[in-house]
Amino acid sequence: MSDVTLATLPIEAALQQAQVNGQHRPTSLISMRDIWKTYQMGTEEVHALHGVSFDVNKGEYIAIIGPSGSGKSTLMNLIGCLDTPSKGDYWLNGKNVSEMDDDELARIRNQEVGFVFQTFNLLARATALHNVELPLIYGGIGSTQRHEMATQALKAVDLSDRVTHRPNELSGGQRQRVAIARALVNHPSILLADEPTGALDTHTSKEIMDLFERLHSEGNTIIVVTHEHDIAARAHRILSIRDGLIEKDEKIK
Amino acid sequence: MKLLRSDIYENLRMALSTLLANKLRSFLTVFGVVIGVITVMLIASIISGIDVSVKKEVESFGTRSIFISKFSPGIHVGRRSREERMRKELSYDDAIALSNLPAVELSVPFLDITNNFFGQKLLVSGGGKTTAGVALQGTLPEFERAGTQVVSEGRFFTQSEEDTKQDVCVIGSKVADDFFKFGSPVGQTIKIGSDEFRVVGTLQKREQFLISGGSDDQNNVIYLPFSVAKKLKPNADDIYILAVGRSGQMDEAKDQVRDLLRVRRQVSFAAPDNFGMETAESILDNFRSITAGLAIAMVVISSVGLMVGGIGVMNIMLVSVTERTREIGVRKAIGAKRSDIMWQFLIEAATLTGIGGVVGLSIGWLSTFLLRLLLPSYVPLWAPIGGFVASVGIGLIFGLWPAWKAARLDPIESLRYE
Structure with missing residues (x-):
């Protein structure tokens, strides 16, 4: 990045950027520096994110909150390496993700990110165990070890007795726990949950949030994207997004 | 490459479970492939059967034999032409004259007194x-x-x-x-x-x-x-001749026989032969033209079948890719590379047509037993191997485009797909 661009950055970000330019890799787990995401809508350019910078340390439990259209989903896609920023640097676990190609991104998603979706997104015809094994298959792990790891992951979400069940034989909460086991099976750097309780009733939501809390206490880094304030309130830090910018970044616990 | 080593089994398993979930659709899709492979099996076994029989026939005919009759050789349907029927008969003396030719080892006449519709x-x-x-x-x-x-x-x-x-x-x-x-x-x-x-x-x-x-x-x-046959049916004049050429002089023998017969039967310089000569070679040529015709029919019918099957597979795979857009998104989100998705769909398409191929091979193989009641036939090894390879190949080729379409889907869009 040129000096001219540096001059236009906010002071704090510029300092951190300078460190990055000076070949010092960020020490934090996630380091976003002046991230822009621009979409071309016809002839018009729409900035979904304009200049977002923040850091996440290992072991944090963060909620990203914001109304629809705030750029929250775009940010989540970037954090999850499903997309790359139009401008800016994103360091994840010491790797600069912002300039990676498709296959490298797939590898990062496989190794560093565990996704949990609102609608679970399990393979309908596959057993719980096979669903959990899927990331390991793409990670190139042999079947014996894969089996072992998937069984462990299901045990960690208290589903040892549902290993051979298919999604349609499981309750919503159980399905989400299978999805969480799938997200955790590769021991990723971050667990990235997109409205994880959006399709669940209050009771089951509480169960899942309790599980998140437990996983956090076991040392996992968790990022929950939500628009529900009581879900966000379970996190230890809340990033509020509005109009493509971080409006508020507050530690609450 | 990792994928090719350990996960081809995983992909096969997934492909099979997907196909079994849509049994009727899968069957209809590969129907063309089934027909194509059955055709290959049947015609290949007919060709092989003819081949073996003709070889045996030629062996017993004798590789040095020249079979001479007043009729032109080859396969004919219906009545002979008037010209052919009106030709002069061959004679005992013709046979004796031929036996004196230098390249001819021996020559014998046959007087055919077999019962026919006419006469005593x-x-x-x-x-x-x-x-x-x-x-x-x-x-x-x-x-x-x-x-x-x-x-x-x-x-x-x-x-x-x-x-x-x-x-x-x-x-x-x-x-x-x-x-x-x-x-x-x-x-x-x-x-x-x-x-x-x-x-x-x-x-x-x-x-x-x-x-x-x-x-x-x-x-x-x-x-x-010969003399006794003549005595039994004095007015019989239906004579044909078997001449045997000397070893290594077959071409000369044929030429000498033709030349001498043309002289003896007074064929003018430019006119065609008014007699027929058949050798092992000419019999083989005859059957070669039959088997070549069959081979062309086989290639045409089976390739139409395979093409129809291939287009069906492409169609169904495109539907499958659309139906499973979300699944593809999920797979990409949890770390599937483009090549992983590509292989998943390619293997699925190849499994589909491969199963069609195996069904076709089984039905074709069973049908050869029925065929054997009518014709000599046996299944040559290349037919099932070729049929299977072709059916899997069709899946791979026609699956390419759908698989590529799946592979380059954007994960974010796919995850959002309802």
Whole structure:
């Protein structure tokens, strides 16, 4: 990045950027520096994110909150390496993700990110165990070890007795726990949950949030994207997004 | 490459479960492939059957034999042309003249006195059975040296028996089986017309193609001395000639035979032959044209089938990719590379057509048993291998585009897809 661009950055970000330019890799787990995401809508350019910078340390439990259209989903896609920023640097676990190609991104998603979706997104015809094994298959792990790891992951979400069940034989909460086991099976750097309780009733939501809390206490880094304030309130830090910018970044616990 | 090593099994398993979830759809899709492969199996087995039979036929025909008749050789349907029917008969003297040619080792005439629709009937009886449906051929003892008929028991008749018009005969294996089920036919008596003939020898069974029973059966034949046959049916003039070329001089023998016959039958310089010559080579050529026709039919029918199947597969895979957009998004989100998705769909398409191929092979293989009731046939190894490879190949080729479409789907859009 040129000096001219540096001059236009906010002071704090510029300092951190300078460190990055000076070949010092960020020490934090996630380091976003002046991230822009621009979409071309016809002839018009729409900035979904304009200049977002923040850091996440290992072991944090963060909620990203914001109304629809705030750029929250775009940010989540970037954090999850499903997309790359139009401008800016994103360091994840010491790797600069912002300039990676498709296959490298797939590898990062496989190794560093565990996704949990609102609608679970399990393979309908596959057993719980096979669903959990899927990331390991793409990670190139042999079947014996894969089996072992998937069984462990299901045990960690208290589903040892549902290993051979298919999604349609499981309750919503159980399905989400299978999805969480799938997200955790590769021991990723971050667990990235997109409205994880959006399709669940209050009771089951509480169960899942309790599980998140437990996983956090076991040392996992968790990022929950939500628009529900009581879900966000379970996190230890809340990033509020509005109009493509971080409006508020507050530690609450 | 990791994928090719360990996860091909994983992909196969997934593909099978997807296909089993849509049994009817999958079956309809690969119907063309099934038809294509059945065609390959059936026609390949017919071709192989013909091939083997023709080789046997040619072996028993004799590689140095030149078969001469007044008719043109080859396969004909319906009546011969008037020109052919009106041709002059070959004669005993023609045969003797041919035997003096330098490149000809021997030449014998056959007087065909087999019963036909016209003229007097010669009933043949022996061992308590009577029939009119046996080929009766008068020939010379020299014939034995041609090697196309081998005496299995007893002997061939001799020149002195020919010269003195003895009522002796040599019988084909079918005649032996029909008339003399028990004990040796040699020394037994066969009645032809009103005369009694002593059986002096029996012949080995000859392999032949497509003919069994009737007087066309080369094993259903009685050979008599030429002079005796002439005596039995004095007005018979249906003569054909078997000439045998000297070893290594087949081409010369053919030329000399043709030239001499043209002279003897007064064929003018520019006119075509008014007689037919058949050799092992020309028989092979005939059948080659049949098998070539069949091979073309096989290629056409099976490729139409495979193409139809291929287009069906492409169609169904495109539907499948659309239906499973979300699944593809999820797979990408949890770390599937483009190549992983590509392989997943390619293997699925290949599994689909591969199963179609196996179904086709099974049905085709079973049908060859039915076919065997009508025709000699056997399944050559290349047919099932070729059929299977082609069906899997069709899946891979026609699956390419859908798989590529799936592979380059954007994960974010796919995850949002309802």
